[in-house]
Amino acid sequence: MTDTEILTVLRPDGTADPSLDPGLPDPELLSLYRHMVLLRAVDEKAVALQRSGRIGFFVPSTGQEACSIGAGHAVREGDWIFPAYRDHGVGLMRGYPLAALVGQILGNTTDATRGRQMPNHWCDRSIRLVSVSSPVATQLPHAVGAAYAAKLRGERIAVLATFGDGGTSTGDFHAAMNFTGVFRLPVVFFCENNRYAISVHVEHQTATGTLAEKARAYGLPGVRVDGNDVLAVRKAVGDAMDRARAGEGGTLIEALTYRMGPHSTSDDPTVYRSEEEVAAWRGRDPIRRFAAFLKERGLLEDPAAEEAEAKESVHRAVEAAEGAPPVPLSSLFEDVYAEIPWHLAGQRDSLLSGKG
């Protein structure tokens, strides 16, 4: 592939291009589909929770399920994930439990991170899913460091870092790409070009024809992939992760996709894009497209039943977690340092005594 061609596997007639099909076994294909459906169900429920005032905020990924689920499926045990806040699907696909995800959204005692961050800022050490930050692309240099440490110890693992088109404008992107090239590190930069950084179109982020071609400036290969084609994403990320694990260095992948919903629950996309544009992309829905393939293969009979089941499991997860107690006040002062220093102990005691 070059940095201008677009890798596509799923054809309009519902079949897969046999020369590019990653050849996943049937249960894995079904697993990809079910996680995409689950991810969308999470989005729908979380947005509803926000609209009814039960959570403060959410960043949906509707329309981009093929990206995060396809990329997440290419991650193996031992690999690291440095995700952007829209990529809860990567974690879900990798095994981040739905209950943990819901707990984080609610920020109560079911949240393993103790309500420390707003929704979409997950992490899970057990699968090396690294804590998400709100500032864009700050995780990319961390991916470089984690990859450096693995390489130093001779581990044959890959590091997946995900971000959006807006992220390519940051200094952190430049630093991370450059360091990866210079040190020949196993970092896969997975850029989901969903066309908008909140309201700003990708044409205002860069004057280059593609985002993938930026890789050349850093001595890395750049590839473009149809980001609404889960098999193409799985292949592109899988190939890049394999190269990384084999010691052949990093890759920049530009996945062409579209954010169907708002940037976040605080955003009104009608201000900056037309209904016609959205409708055109709705016709390229990654879940429907993959469902057609699975039906053609005889693996899927009733998509509506799958969707209903996913909604029910999300509903049950929220019901189970929503009534849990709030995080204790004293936790406010913990984990700032390894041990609580005198000034935080004093502030804690003051708050808890009601005299502060």
Add this chain to the structure above:
Amino acid sequence: MAEVTLIKAVNDALATEMARNPSVCVLGEDVGRGGGVFRATEGLLNRFGPERVIDTPLNEVGIVGMAIGMAMNGLRPVAEIEFSDFIYPAFDQIVSEMAKMRYRSAGQFTAAVVLRAPSGGGIRGGHYHSQSPEAYYIHTAGLVVVMPSTPADAKGLLASAIRGEDPVIFLEPKALYRTVKGEVPEGEHLVPIGKGRIVRPGADVTLVTWGAMVPVAEKTAAAAASEGVDVEIIDPRTLWPLDIGMIEASVNRTGRAVVLHEAPRTCGFGAEISALIQERCFLHLKAPVARVTGFDTPFPYALEKSYLPDPERTLRAIRASMDF
């Protein structure tokens, strides 16, 4: 014990800790072949190899961000920023990432990076080679801020920082790199984080200072002694978390306190120390807590000597405290 310079003590700490623990790496601009612009990392490349003594591209965001990732994945990175004045491109990585990793992940991930940076004036370096930025980092939840003033403390504190579990901003008083010498224990040497040092015991007034202002304080105390004023000098060494107990006990004894630092006055660390003293020692105070500081201007080139606090200005503050 050998008498060595402060920069040599820094080098000694790095070499000792790298020999002790293969996870310790140093990274930054010019730290490898160049041995560091101040020679802090001299000889490390030959001894430990380019995989652990890493010459990076010229990008502070990359250096600090990479160090964070290394620390998250089990290494003990010691990153060097050539001058603390050049650190600001990495400010976001320091305050929003490095400092917050433990908190935001509820301890699942930590970023125990040691970030070394030469700090302060005294080398005719103008604005971009002379500033004292400690207050920014003290104000940032999650960071430990250290500044040694002797070779032995430089070695012992740096070793403790490298072995610790928290991210550390390790500010080195570049004016003292080669102007102070002192005995430094050979081999492993630790000075605990969070413990101050009484530089000079005294009965009449407590002078709190750090870094390159410690020798200024000592000269001031000698001059004050000739006027019959007995100055107690405290060097906190770890600026944050501060050894407030040592300061409190001293001021409760002397009843007078002066804080001396190079950094600008407004919202400088002296303001916080002053507030802590009045909160804790109010009924013992015989005079207002005084501050002797740099001015609220950019750091000047030609007028550097007038900008930096000197024994004369410090002595005036001590006299004013005594005469209050």
